[in-house]
Amino acid sequence: MNWSAIVIALVQVVLFVFLAPLLVGIMRQVRARIEGRAGAGIWQPWRDVRKLLRKNPVRARDSSWMLRVGPVGLLISSLLLCVLLPLVGTIPFDLIPSDLFVIVSVMLIGVVALALVGLDSGTAFGGMGSSRHMTVAALVEPTLLLSIYALSIPAGTSTLSLIVQTRLDTPEIIISPVSVLAIVALSIAIMAETNRLPIDNPGTHLELTMLHEAMVIETSGRDLAWLQLGSWLKLAALLGLVANLVIPWGVVTDFSVLALLVGVVTIGVKVLLLGVLLAVGEVFLAKVRLFQVPELLAGSFALAFLAVTASYLVA
Secondary structure, X not given: OOHHHHHHHHHHHHHHHHHHHHHHHHHHHHHHHHOOXXXXXXXXXXXXXXXXXXXXXXXXXXXXXXXXXXHHHHHXXXXXXXXXXXXXXXXXXXXXXXXXXXXXXXXXXXXXXXXXXXHHOOOHHHHHHHHHHHHXXXXXXXXXXXXHHHHHHHHOOOXXXXXXXXXXXXXXXXXXXXXXXXXXXXXXXXXXXXXXXXXXXXXXXXOOOOOHHHHHOOOOHHHHHHHHHHHHHHHHXXXXXXXXXXXXXXXXXXXXXXXXXXXXXXXXXXXXXXHHHHXXXXXXXXXXOHHHHHHHHHHHHHHHHHHHHHHHHHO
């Protein structure tokens, strides 16, 4: 049994459970400062989760068991992402595969769980949000697969930890046209997957713009806490993946206590810096119209397809 992989996975889970609310708090605070507001402080998401966990959820009378299981399902899928992605270290498990197909499948579990929560509430808003959410997911998943596949060609494997390891050993491939095209496509897909601007606005409750908030608007108490924490964990984990693909230095390749500490600090700084950049960008972005979202995601798919084509032509 690979004990070093198990230790790194446990560290990743604990670190990202702490880091995800802090990331969201910093992003909200950055947006507030740029917009001329005082903001609620970087620890407000933690206070919100703690308050919600103390409250019993109020569910619709005709709701099914899905409204109880769905929020936990989203949280578990996000925790699995924290276990399987190469965030702190690239040491893979012996028996558990962490290739891109497994990662995308785990993400899809959370997507379906969230959509079923929206449908099970039995409201027009919930059904509308779930419908929009599954439409976006159907457009995003091929781009995720194709962009990571383009990055996997130089590595000769679809295992994400080995892809990051290859980019660390041969840094010249990081600034290649194939890598740039794939990273841009992956970034757009991740913004759509995590319901960020310009695809979705997490700070609004307007009917015409809602995706994520429409699905969770009828949830409360502990159910809402699990949904929020699961969504924040997914955002932090995917930002960590992009950060390690672009700047792979600092990840643990040979296990030691010192290397583990360096890996924890490095991924924390990378994720928070990327979150700040995302928040600054969102201030100057407007949400695109719903009917323009497929055009944007089709563009990201075209970039990913070009990256795959170019990788074979260059090779």
